[in-house]
Amino acid sequence: MSAEKKTDFQVVNHSLPRRDGRVKVTGKAQYVADLKLIGMAYAKVLRSPYAHAKILSIDKSRAEAHPGVHCVVTGFDLDGINPYYGHAVKDHPLLAIDKVRYAGESVAAVVAVDERTAFEALELIEVKYEELKAIFTPQEAAAKDAPLLHQRQFEAGALRGFEGDVTAGKGSNICQSHKIQWGDVDKAFKEAAAVIEGEYYFPMTYAYAMEPYVAIADVNYQEVTIYSSAQHPFMVRHDLKSVFNLPVSSVRLIVPFVGGGYGSKSYTKIEPLVAACSWKAKRPVKLQLTVEEAMLTTRSDDAYTWMRTAVDANGKIIARQAKIMMNTGAYAENSPLVVEKSTNRCVGPYAIANVLIENSSYYTNTVPASSYRGFGCAQVTLPGESQIDELAAKIGKDPYEFRLANAAKPGEEFFPGMRPFDGTLKEDLETAAKAVGWGKPLEKNHGRTVAVSGSDAGAYPLTSTAIRVHADGSVTIMTGSTELGQGSHTVLPQIAAEELGVPFEKVRVVSSDTAITPYDRSTGASRTTTLMGSAVLEASRDAIQQMVVMAADVLKVKPEQIQAVRGGVRCGEAQLSWSEVICKFYALPDGEVIGRAYIRKSGKFSALPVFWEAAATGCEISVDEETGKISMEKLATVGDVGLAINPALAEGQDIGAATMGMGIGLFEELIYEGSQLVNGSILDYRLPRFSDLPKQVELHLVQNQDGVGPYGAKGGGEASLNSMAANIANAVDQAVGVRIRQAPLTPERVWRALKEKKA
Amino acid sequence: MKLSFRLNGKAIALECEPADTLAEVLRNTLNLNGTKVSCEVQVCGACTVLVEGVPVSACTYLAYEARDKNVTTIEGLEKSDGTLHPLQQAFIDEFAFQCGYCTPGMIMSAKALLDENPKPTRDEIIHHMDGNICRCTGYVPIVAAIERAAEAIAKESKK
Numbered sequence: 001m002s003a004e005k006k007t008d009f010q011v012v013n014h015s016l017p018r019r020d021g022r023v024k025v026t027g028k029a030q031y032v033a034d035l036k037l038i039g040m041a042y043a044k045v046l047r048s049p050y051a052h053a054k055i056l057s058i059d060k061s062r063a064e065a066h067p068g069v070h071c072v073v074t075g076f077d078l079d080g081i082n083p084y085y086g087h088a089v090k091d092h093p094l095l096a097i098d099k100v101r102y103a104g105e106s107v108a109a110v111v112a113v114d115e116r117t118a119f120e121a122l123e124l125i126e127v128k129y130e131e132l133k134a135i136f137t138p139q140e141a142a143a144k145d146a147p148l149l150h151q152r153q154f155e156a157g158a159l160r161g162f163e164g165d166v167t168a169g170k171g172s173n174i175c176q177s178h179k180i181q182w183g184d185v186d187k188a189f190k191e192a193a194a195v196i197e198g199e200y201y202f203p204m205t206y207a208y209a210m211e212p213y214v215a216i217a218d219v220n221y222q223e224v225t226i227y228s229s230a231q232h233p234f235m236v237r238h239d240l241k242s243v244f245n246l247p248v249s250s251v252r253l254i255v256p257f258v259g260g261g262y263g264s265k266s267y268t269k270i271e272p273l274v275a276a277c278s279w280k281a282k283r284p285v286k287l288q289l290t291v292e293e294a295m296l297t298t299r300s301d302d303a304y305t306w307m308r309t310a311v312d313a314n315g316k317i318i319a320r321q322a323k324i325m326m327n328t329g330a331y332a333e334n335s336p337l338v339v340e341k342s343t344n345r346c347v348g349p350y351a352i353a354n355v356l357i358e359n360s361s362y363y364t365n366t367v368p369a370s371s372y373r374g375f376g377c378a379q380v381t382l383p384g385e386s387q388i389d390e391l392a393a394k395i396g397k398d399p400y401e402f403r404l405a406n407a408a409k410p411g412e413e414f415f416p417g418m419r420p421f422d423g424t425l426k427e428d429l430e431t432a433a434k435a436v437g438w439g440k441p442l443e444k445n446h447g448r449t450v451a452v453s454g455s456d457a458g459a460y461p462l463t464s465t466a467i468r469v470h471a472d473g474s475v476t477i478m479t480g481s482t483e484l485g486q487g488s489h490t491v492l493p494q495i496a497a498e499e500l501g502v503p504f505e506k507v508r509v510v511s512s513d514t515a516i517t518p519y520d521r522s523t524g525a526s527r528t529t530t531l532m533g534s535a536v537l538e539a540s541r542d543a544i545q546q547m548v549v550m551a552a553d554v555l556k557v558k559p560e561q562i563q564a565v566r567g568g569v570r571c572g573e574a575q576l577s578w579s580e581v582i583c584k585f586y587a588l589p590d591g592e593v594i595g596r597a598y599i600r601k602s603g604k605f606s607a608l609p610v611f612w613e614a615a616a617t618g619c620e621i622s623v624d625e626e627t628g629k630i631s632m633e634k635l636a637t638v639g640d641v642g643l644a645i646n647p648a649l650a651e652g653q654d655i656g657a658a659t660m661g662m663g664i665g666l667f668e669e670l671i672y673e674g675s676q677l678v679n680g681s682i683l684d685y686r687l688p689r690f691s692d693l694p695k696q697v698e699l700h701l702v703q704n705q706d707g708v709g710p711y712g713a714k715g716g717g718e719a720s721l722n723s724m725a726a727n728i729a730n731a732v733d734q735a736v737g738v739r740i741r742q743a744p745l746t747p748e749r750v751w752r753a754l755k756e757k758k759a
Numbered sequence: 760m761k762l763s764f765r766l767n768g769k770a771i772a773l774e775c776e777p778a779d780t781l782a783e784v785l786r787n788t789l790n791l792n793g794t795k796v797s798c799e800v801q802v803c804g805a806c807t808v809l810v811e812g813v814p815v816s817a818c819t820y821l822a823y824e825a826r827d828k829n830v831t832t833i834e835g836l837e838k839s840d841g842t843l844h845p846l847q848q849a850f851i852d853e854f855a856f857q858c859g860y861c862t863p864g865m866i867m868s869a870k871a872l873l874d875e876n877p878k879p880t881r882d883e884i885i886h887h888m889d890g891n892i893c894r895c896t897g898y899v900p901i902v903a904a905i906e907r908a909a910e911a912i913a914k915e916s917k918k
Contacts, residue, residue, distance in 0.1 A: 021851035024859030025843065025866060027793020027833035034792035208894050210797040210805055210860040259795070259860030260894050291798050485858030485895050648854045652896060656857065659897030682798040682892075690885045690898050697899050 005705050005712060010566075011497040011504050012711060013703075015648035019490040019509065020257065020483060029257045032214045032227050037284040040216065041070050043277045044118035045287070046108040046125050047296065048100035051365035051675035052134035052147065055099060055107070055127060063110055063124040068117035070281045072125060074108045077280065085239040085272050088160035089168045089175070089332035091150055092368070094243070094272035099132070101149055101330035102365050103675050104296030106273060111281040115288070134365040134675055138304060138325035141173035141362035149173055149330065149363040159238060159521075161337040161460060167360070168332055175328045175361045176336035178343040182416050183354030188319035192310035196390040200383040201742040202725070203669035204302040204327070206685055207372055211259020212294040213270050216286040217278040219244070224275055225252045231265040231482050232522035237514045239268040240275060255512035261484040262660065263371035264298050266524045267334050295680040299670055300372035301326040301338050301361060303379035307346070309387040315397055317406045319354035322346050324380065326361035326369075333370035335361050341458055342376025344415070345722075346384060349425055349454025349614055350406045351414035366672060371524060373660060377455045377722040382743055385451040385726030389733065399730070400433050400450050407452065410706065418456060419607040422706050422714065423614035423640040425452055432618035435636030435698040445625060446633065447731030450618040451723035456609035457715055459527030463599040464518040465535040467496060469543050471590045473567075473579035474506040480520025481532045482512045486717060487649040488528050492536050494645050495710050499540035500578065501567030518596070526613055526715025529645055531605075533710040535597040543595025547581045550593070554584040604708045611707045614640040615719030617658055619694070621731040628751030630666060630732065632694035639700070642707030642714035651699040653717035661724025663688040667744045764825045766791075767835025775822050782806050782817035785832060793833035793863045797892075804891030807864035808832045814871040833863035836870070845911040846870055846904070855904035857895035865891050869905045877916075878909055 023029040060072040075083070075097035083097060084090045096107045108125050112118035135141045135149075154169035167177045189195060215228040224244055230236045233253035240251045258265060270287055278285040289297065307322040324342065328335035343359040361369075392402035407425035408414040414421055432450045433439075442448055466478040475496055483489045493507035500507075511517060520532060544564050551569040552559040555576075563570045568577040576584070583589045599605060620634040637654040644650035667686040671679050679685050705712025725743040733739045738753035762784070763772040775784050785791045785808070794817055797805040801816040808817045809831040810824075836844040846866050849855070856862040865888070872879055872887040879887065884905050893901060 015854075017851050018854065018856075020859065022843070024856055024862050025833075025847040025850045026837050027791075027863045029859050030792070031795075031860065033796070034786075208892075210795070210803060210858070210892070210894055212797070258858060259797075260858040262894070485856070487857070652854050652857060652900065655897035655899050656895045660894070681800070682802045683800055687892055687894070688897075689892060690888045690902070693885060693898050693902070697897075699899075 009498060011494045012645050013643060013647065015646055016490065016494060016504055018487060019493060031211055031257050031259050032216060032229050033211060033288060035216060035227055037216060037218060040284040040286055041111050041113060041281055042115045042118050043109045043111050043274065043285050043287040044115060044122055045106045045293065046122045048096065048103055048105045048107050050100055050129050050131055051103045052132040053100050053129035054132060055096060056130055057128045058108060059126040060108065063121040066121040066124055068113040069121045070111045072108055072110050073277055073280050078276065081276065082243050082245060085243055085268055086332055087157045087235055087239060087267055088334065088336045089154045089166050090157065091154060091168060092331040094276055102367055104367060105330065109273060109277050111277050111285055136364050136366055136672055138327050138362040138364065141364050146173055159235060161458060162340045166336055173363045175332050175363050176339040177360040178340045179358045180343055181356045185319050185321050185354045185356040188354035189308065189310050192318060193313040194391060194394045195308055195310045196387045196394060197308035198383065198387065198741050200305045200307065200386065202303045202379040202382050203743055205300045205372065205664055205668050206295050206670055207262040207264035208687060209260030209262060209264055212289045212291050213297055214288040215271050215274040216284055217271070217274040218284040219275050219278040223250050226271050226275060227254045228271050229258050229265055230255055230269065230271065231258065231261045231484060231524055232267060233482065233512050233514050234480055234519055235522055236268045236271050240271060243272050243275065252515040255482050258482055258484045262373040263375065263524060266371040266522065269297055292681050295677065296367055298333065298370050299367050301328055301335055301369040301376065301379065303342065305380060305383045307383040307387060309391055311391055311395060315395055315402060315405060317350055317352050320346065320352050321356045322383065324359040326359065327364050327366065328361040329364055329366040329368040331368040333368045335369050337458060338371065338376040341456065342380050344456050345377040346380045347415055349408045349421065349452055351408050351412055365675065367677065373657060374718045374721045375455070375458055375525065377453055378661065378664065378725060381453045381722045382725045382729065385723055386729050386741065389449065389730040390739070400429060400438055403429055403452060408454065419609055422612050423454065424702060424704055425614060427702050428452060428614060428616035428638045428640050431638045431700045431702060432616035432636050435700060436618035436620050436634050445735050446620060446622045447733070447735030448620040449727050449730040449734065450616055451727045451730065452614065452616045453719055453722035455613040455719060455722065457527065457611050457613045458525035459531055459610045459715060460521055461531055461599050461601045461605040461610055462521040463531040463535045464520065465532060465539050465597055466518050467536065467539040467543050467595040469500065469547070469578055469582065469593045471579060471582045471592065473502055473577055475500060475502055477507060477509045477536060478517045479509060479511050479532055480517045481528045482523040484523060486528065486653060487646060488532065490649060491529055491645045492532060495533050495536045496540050499537055500544065502578070526717050529713050530611055530707060530709030530715050531599055533645065533713060535599050537710045538597035539595040542597060543593050546593050546595065547578055550585040551576055551581045554581065611709070611714040613715050613719045615654065617720055617723045617727055619727050619731055621728060621735060623732055623735045623750060625736060625754060628747035628754060630728065630745060630750065632662060634696045635694040636698040636700065637720045638702060639716045639720065640702045641716040642709060642712045643703050643705045644701050645710065645713055647701055650701055650716050654720040655697065655699055657717055657721040658724055659688050661721035664743050665725040665728035665745060667746055669744050760823065762823055762826055764827060765829045767831055777823060779822045780818055781808065781820045781822045781825055784822040785817060791832060791834055795860050795863055797860065804868055805861050805864040807867040807891065809867055809871055812871065812874060814868050833867060846908040849904040849908035849911065853900045853904035853907055855896060855900040861891060861893045865893065865901060873909055873912060877912060
């Protein structure tokens with residue numbers, strides 16, 4: 001439980017307007033796409049038409065002779081730098097070297113005076129390939145005669161985010177394997193009163209951040225400066241320092257506003273390539289990908305899951321077993337961590353005595369997969385929560401009551417070795433069920449469901465910050481957390497204003513410049529409020545302590561005689577604001593005090609996960625039996641967030657996540673036919689639109705101050721996605737009696753299932 | 760080629776290439792970066808600007824087609840005294856954006872709707888806005904913001 005349960009909040013727990021509101025509604029917010037540097041050139045990328053091929057030769061002479069072209073960079077031109085990067089597995093060359101591993105891989109880059117010239121010169125590059133046998137699914141990758149995608153040995157990257165070794169590069173196409181086991185699964189299944197078993201497929205999906213990947217690099221003889229749309233500037237810095245073999249201090253990543261991420265902009269993407277272009281062209285270079293190119297850069301891991309779940313005669317879940325094959329594509333990126341997380345997330349949020357989950361991801365000749373909102377959880381929550389409904393039906397229980405009976409309880413150590421559960425699933429489920437009208441009569445062809453998920457948040461506690469209190473009492477927060485839209489520029493000032501007793505309007509945020517802002521490991525895994533929020537709280541208190549000592553100095557008393565009050569200090573009758581303390585201390589109306597905080601895996605952050613990210617969602621759908629089309633009648637989200645620093649922002653994260661989850665449940669899916677991605681464009685990849693809005697939406701938060709973050713806060717913003725596909729599959733079963741074990745549940749799939757049922 | 764048009768109420772004359780899109784001229788030549796470009800195929804609506812009050816996708820609308828016409832971009836909505844357009848204020852009040860990348864196009868599309876139909880129903884809002892994609896908000900607060908702006912505009916016109 002949280003150490004402090006404060007309730008009389010002045011600034012925190014209020015839905016204050018977003019700090020970035022005015023700049024974003026007036027078009028003045030700057031993204032990397034909007035930036036230009038003096039003397040800047042532009043790059044365009046030539047991509048492989050083949051899924052797997054040797055590069056025999058590249059003739060770039062005609063392209064380099066094209067007027068306006070500064071240079072052409074290929075995999076043959078990278079002597080002098082370390083061209084392979086990757087924070088977990090260093091398997092990704094910044095341009096294809098010797099061979100290409102997926103259709104769409106970067107083979108060469110043209111740097112020219114403008115984008116159009118660079119684009120024209122691309123077709124003057126002549127590449128000779130020798131096609132190799134390609135593999136596209138984990139099953140093909142696991143076959144005995146499968147070609148090996150990576151022959152090199154790999155060392156595990158120190159910042160991979162988990163403790164085990166990496167499996168990649170050990171003579172097979174397995175990129176990563178992970179297994180969890182406790183109890184005696186075989187015995188439990190033998191003794192079970194009822195068992196549900198099935199095979200499931202969760203598709204490849206595309207995050208579609210509306211701002212495609214973009215970066216500007218300026219590499220001179222000893223320094224690398226990059227403006228990027230990256231979520232995690234410090235992780236990208238780590239890769240760049242290794243590519244150019246430079247000290248950390250010589251690599252600077254600057255991230256202004258980011259136009260959406262959802263995990264797709266986490267870790268390193270195009271930055272090494274742009275930096276290599278600038279290094280070769282000897283001037284700043286900008287590379288802005290198109291959406292089609294972004295779709296050839298990152299996707300989510302698709303997953304084939306076999307799962308079975310057992311209950312005893314009392315309706316208690318006694319065992320779960322799963323074997324998962326994930327498809328990580330051509331390069332590891334962050335998929336090793338996705339494998340670990342999806343393995344763990346097969347269990348939660350239920351207390352199950354016997355568990356065996358085996359999971360491997362495979363290299364294939366497809367677009368590299370990496371982080372995606374929910375981080376492997378949605379992939380396994382489709383099977384997990386589908387089986388909960390199926391089991392309930394099999395033993396004649398109400399699926400909502402069945403969940404209530406089996407959900408992990410507050411404080412329960414339901415996952416061996418992990419932090420006891422810090423949410424209240426009973427309240428989450430009750431709230432969701434009430435919101436969708438649980439128990440009320442349903443119309444024909446309607447289905448109503450609730451589902452839950454509980455994720456061991458991937459938020460690793462390594463975060464620091466500095467808070468500068470200025471002589472006029474205004475405050476600057478220096479944070480490595482990136483504003484992706486989630487609201488860090490609003491939430492962090494709310495915490496500082498609450499602690500320091502200064503007006504919210506007087507707190508400014510400077511973010512994500514690795515040369516200026518203190519280290520923060522990443523902006524992802526719903527970590528910012530909990531970890532950076534804690535750092536801001538501690539740094540504010542550190543500044544207060546320093547100002548108490550300063551006040552004692554100027555008032556010529558002992559620090560023990562000074563009492564900190566809201567916005568300043570008191571000593572007997574004397575009362576000084578922070579501004580007065582600082583001005584008197586320096587004897588000038590200027591200067592500042594710097595509070596700082598370092599968060600590490602220690603104290604209340606020593607148990608992992610730092611928090612369990614829990615949420616319930618509920619929905620009511622209707623199915624048109626003629627066409628198989630599903631309509632969302634009602635949608636409810638319940639975020640178990642401990643305490644919402646800004647409730648409107650927390651609810652906004654939930655509905656955003658649930659809508660992405662709904663998209664995957666209904667129509668989002670990247671489709672490969674042979675070696676080619678056939679719907680790799682926004683014309684063909686179906687996204688949720690206004691007309692897909694559920695007819696009724698209810699957003700709820702459960703705030704029991706049970707997290708380790710500031711005032712009991714926990715992370716949110718992913719969990720409402722995770723259970724949506726399962727919710728839709730369960731609701732379809734309820735509405736029309738067909739069980740579909742694959743997302744998305746497109747009209748065609750529902751229609752075919754209905755046809756099969758009638759036949 | 761020479762091109763002249765009225766941009767946010769002011770006469771503009773410039774040189775451009777025949778193949779330049781309106782988005783390129785706005786962003787690259789005029790350094791007006793409020794108009795965002797995303798899909799480049801008229802699907803997402805991020806680049807929406809108004810030409811003679813009608814919403815167009817600046818990513819594919821050739822700049823020369825705007826010759827001698829009135830073009831309105833997101834930069835043209837704020838009054839000179841700093842007062843925001845009711846839509847801009849409503850987007851802030853309803854938390855109708857997160858990353859903000861779709862927001863200028865979203866607001867311009869909504870403006871075209873309210874200019875034409877000051878009291879739209881929820882269904883009319885959804886129908887009109889269906890060509891604008893937002894990946895962050897789930898659209899719920901955007902519909903609320905447009906409804907709120909419509910009310911604010913109605914109140915203002917009664918004064």
